[in-house]
Amino acid sequence: MGDLWAGLAAAFRLLVTLDADLVEITLRSLHVTLSALVIGAAIALPLAAFLAVRRFRWRRGVIALLNALMGLPPVVVGLVVYVLLSRSGPFGVLGLLFTPTAMIVAQVIIIVPLIASIAHQSLRDLWSEYHDLLISMNVSQSQKMRTLLWDSRRALLTASLAGFGRAIGEVGAIMIVGGNIDHATRVLTTAIALETGKGDFAMALGLGIILIGLAIAVNLAIHWLGRTEAEGRW
Amino acid sequence: MIRIFLMLALTVWAGTAQAREVLRMAVTTSFHNSGLSDVLLPAIADDLGIEVQLLVVGTGQALKLGEGGDVDAILVHSRAAEEAFVAAGHAPYRREVMFNDFVLIGPKNDPHGLRGVGDAVAALRILAKAQAPFVSRGDDSGTHQKEQALWRAAALDPDTFGPWYKAVGAGMGAALNTASGLDAHILSDRASWLNFRNKGGLDLLLAGDPVLFNQYSFLPVNAARHPHVKSTLAVRLEAWLTGPAARKLINGYTLGGEQLFTFNAAD
Amino acid sequence: MVGLLPLRVRGATSVRRGKVLVGPVDLDLSGAGTTVVMGPNGSGKTSLLRMLHGAARLSDGQINWSCDAREARARQAFVFQRPVMLRRTVLENLVYPLCARGETRNRAVACARDWAARVGLAELLDRAAPNLSGGEQQKLALARAMIIAPDLLFLDEPTAALDGRATREVEAVLQQARAQGTQIIVSTHDLGQARRLADEVVFLLHGKVHEHTAARVFFDTAQTPQARAFLRGEIVE
Numbered sequence: 001m002g003d004l005w006a007g008l009a010a011a012f013r014l015l016v017t018l019d020a021d022l023v024e025i026t027l028r029s030l031h032v033t034l035s036a037l038v039i040g041a042a043i044a045l046p047l048a049a050f051l052a053v054r055r056f057r058w059r060r061g062v063i064a065l066l067n068a069l070m071g072l073p074p075v076v077v078g079l080v081v082y083v084l085l086s087r088s089g090p091f092g093v094l095g096l097l098f099t100p101t102a103m104i105v106a107q108v109i110i111i112v113p114l115i116a117s118i119a120h121q122s123l124r125d126l127w128s129e130y131h132d133l134l135i136s137m138n139v140s141q142s143q144k145m146r147t148l149l150w151d152s153r154r155a156l157l158t159a160s161l162a163g164f165g166r167a168i169g170e171v172g173a174i175m176i177v178g179g180n181i182d183h184a185t186r187v188l189t190t191a192i193a194l195e196t197g198k199g200d201f202a203m204a205l206g207l208g209i210i211l212i213g214l215a216i217a218v219n220l221a222i223h224w225l226g227r228t229e230a231e232g233r234w
Numbered sequence: 235m236i237r238i239f240l241m242l243a244l245t246v247w248a249g250t251a252q253a254r255e256v257l258r259m260a261v262t263t264s265f266h267n268s269g270l271s272d273v274l275l276p277a278i279a280d281d282l283g284i285e286v287q288l289l290v291v292g293t294g295q296a297l298k299l300g301e302g303g304d305v306d307a308i309l310v311h312s313r314a315a316e317e318a319f320v321a322a323g324h325a326p327y328r329r330e331v332m333f334n335d336f337v338l339i340g341p342k343n344d345p346h347g348l349r350g351v352g353d354a355v356a357a358l359r360i361l362a363k364a365q366a367p368f369v370s371r372g373d374d375s376g377t378h379q380k381e382q383a384l385w386r387a388a389a390l391d392p393d394t395f396g397p398w399y400k401a402v403g404a405g406m407g408a409a410l411n412t413a414s415g416l417d418a419h420i421l422s423d424r425a426s427w428l429n430f431r432n433k434g435g436l437d438l439l440l441a442g443d444p445v446l447f448n449q450y451s452f453l454p455v456n457a458a459r460h461p462h463v464k465s466t467l468a469v470r471l472e473a474w475l476t477g478p479a480a481r482k483l484i485n486g487y488t489l490g491g492e493q494l495f496t497f498n499a500a501d
Numbered sequence: 502m503v504g505l506l507p508l509r510v511r512g513a514t515s516v517r518r519g520k521v522l523v524g525p526v527d528l529d530l531s532g533a534g535t536t537v538v539m540g541p542n543g544s545g546k547t548s549l550l551r552m553l554h555g556a557a558r559l560s561d562g563q564i565n566w567s568c569d570a571r572e573a574r575a576r577q578a579f580v581f582q583r584p585v586m587l588r589r590t591v592l593e594n595l596v597y598p599l600c601a602r603g604e605t606r607n608r609a610v611a612c613a614r615d616w617a618a619r620v621g622l623a624e625l626l627d628r629a630a631p632n633l634s635g636g637e638q639q640k641l642a643l644a645r646a647m648i649i650a651p652d653l654l655f656l657d658e659p660t661a662a663l664d665g666r667a668t669r670e671v672e673a674v675l676q677q678a679r680a681q682g683t684q685i686i687v688s689t690h691d692l693g694q695a696r697r698l699a700d701e702v703v704f705l706l707h708g709k710v711h712e713h714t715a716a717r718v719f720f721d722t723a724q725t726p727q728a729r730a731f732l733r734g735e736i737v738e
Contacts, residue, residue, distance in 0.1 A: 133585035197407035199432030
């Protein structure tokens with residue numbers, strides 16, 4: 001119990017003094033996760049729309065696979081990305097290992113199946129509603145996809161925020177591909193792992209509290225910006 | 235959404251606003267936990283203009299990183315593994331820099347009377363006979379390899395040990411956490427122990443036996459095999475690490491009044 | 502520009518899950534006004550309309566428009582029995598089909614406002630379409646179908662769920678469209694509506710065309726006993 005109070009005190013102290021290291025790793029956490037979110041959503045949402053609208057032979061299999069990939073263990077993803085980006089690996093020449101870019105790559109791979117699966121379910125439901133109308137109107141396939149994506153935007157935002165949540169709290173993959181290098185690839189989650197490993201639980205808890213606060217703040221900000229709970233909106 | 239993009243742009247810009255030369259070095263957790271790197275790195279940046287990025291991993295992983303060319307140099311403490319590394323051509327040579335020592339940690343009340351023993355190998359024999367709870371790094375690190383060497387010297391095989399012997403497969407800090415939680419014995423490097431903040435009911439029981447001597451060496455990664463490696467920077471760093479500025483900082487570094495490392499680089 | 506009609510249908514059949522919904526149907530529609538498709542419930546009126554429009558798959562037979570099939574698709578519109586509302590405002594619903602065809606936003610909005618006024622929805626432009634009443638939604642669906650100036654308009658029992666006032670308004674729009682040269686194919690089970698609108702009648706029974714004559718002829722002197730029974734208001738099996 002004493003550790004928890006010490007953790008709260010540590011969090012408070014770090015925030016009030018705007019500790020330089022804290023600011024740095026917080027910004028880096030946001031940079032890595034928000035980049036992964038933007039890129040991941042840019043891949044996952046059109047993919048989900050495509051799977052909702054197009055019929056092709058392997059469609060059910062692809063959807064089932066996408067759902068299954070939600071359970072992909074992040075640490076395994078990290079390991080695979082590490083092997084691919086290592087100098088002795090196929091993409092070694094890019095020199096991306098132990099950089100924030102590698103962390104973004106790993107996180108994108110982790111969150112795309114999640115965002116796509118959730119988005120697909122919403123889009124599928126809307127498609128069953130719009131199906132007759134859009135086919136009758138003779139719109140193109142890409143127009144169908146764009147219409148579904150725009151009209152489902154609030155559900156898609158939720159799907160994206162689910163991806164964000166997964167990414168901001170992720171530690172296994174980014175520890176492996178980022179290396180938790182001080183002033184280079186250290187973020188909130190890897191710093192927490194580090195402080196825990198040093199036995200400094202108070203600091204670790206403090207950072208944890210800040211991480212929770214950050215995740216909630218980002219979610220609230222996005223909801224406020226999108227005015228999702230405003231009256232009369234569907 | 236605009237604000238988020240602005241913040242993103244700010245962080246990207248901030249990230250690229252650095253003009254130093256960067257060298258990546260893999261070091262062991264025991265070196266990092268000592269806190270010595272917090273003293274050395276700024277001095278290196280000031281004197282050489284090199285930003286040293288440390289990857290803090292176990293010795294095994296550090297050697298693997300060097301082998302793959304994913305780092306420019308390594309600093310580890312496992313002579314046998316280092317010599318094999320050089321023999322395999324992954325590094326041109328190994329350069330001794332400094333040493334510290336390992337210590338045997340256990341419950342404060344010392345149920346097996348290790349405090350007066352003095353001989354590390356004998357102490358381990360006592361623990362094995364009593365089947366006292368013991369936490370091992372289990373991760374092929376320098377510390378782990380030293381521990382294995384001690385068991386061998388006691389003519390004991392850890393593979394035959396019962397559940398009292400717990401191999402956690404983790405770094406020094408994590409292993410100490412486990413030992414603290416279980417009130418178990420553990421072999422640790424002195425620096426990690428002194429810097430550890432969760433000691434609980436544990437205390438230092440045995441130290442000073444010459445067999446616990448722990449040599450740190452610097453190995454530059456073979457530039458012939460990995461041309462992209464920053465070999466010139468590595469050479470400069472090595473010269474600094476074995477020079478008078480480093481000697482002063484290393485010998486002068488204390489934790490709780492105790493000197494941790496002894497500089498022993500030959501010229 | 503060649504018109505869509507006349508339309509020649511030969512042996513067209515629509516099958517779903519092994520059950521024949523409608524067909525085989527042989528039909529020649531030359532248009533010129535409003536064609537009313539009538540018949541008891543379950544006779545295949547909806548299926549026939551959907552099959553002709555291309556919304557239901559043609560399992561057998563042929564449907565030949567007078568122009569290219571793709572062009573024919575683009576110049577038709579369909580109003581469903583239960584209107585599908587896009588989850589947007591009334592204005593956006595009306596603008597959608599125009600923008601989908603490449604119309605500029607400004608022109609589309611102007612057109613949308615015009616049509617909203619014509620169907621009596623001018624006050625509701627900023628309302629969310631799914632929140633409208635049934636009658637308002639159907640009027641919106643009708644305006645949305647007409648806004649692209651189709652050559653041929655299908656309507657599947659458009660006023661089945663509407664009150665008298667809304668029905669009258671919808672029929673007024675349809676009469677206007679007919680006057681401007683739009684061909685209309687509408688299904689209904691309301692005899693009064695059929696009499697008011699029809700220039701030509703297709704009477705369906707058990708998924709096949711039972712009678713196909715000019716409206717005057719049909720209502721006064723229907724040929725088949727089932728048609729006559731239907732016109733008397735009896736249940737026809």
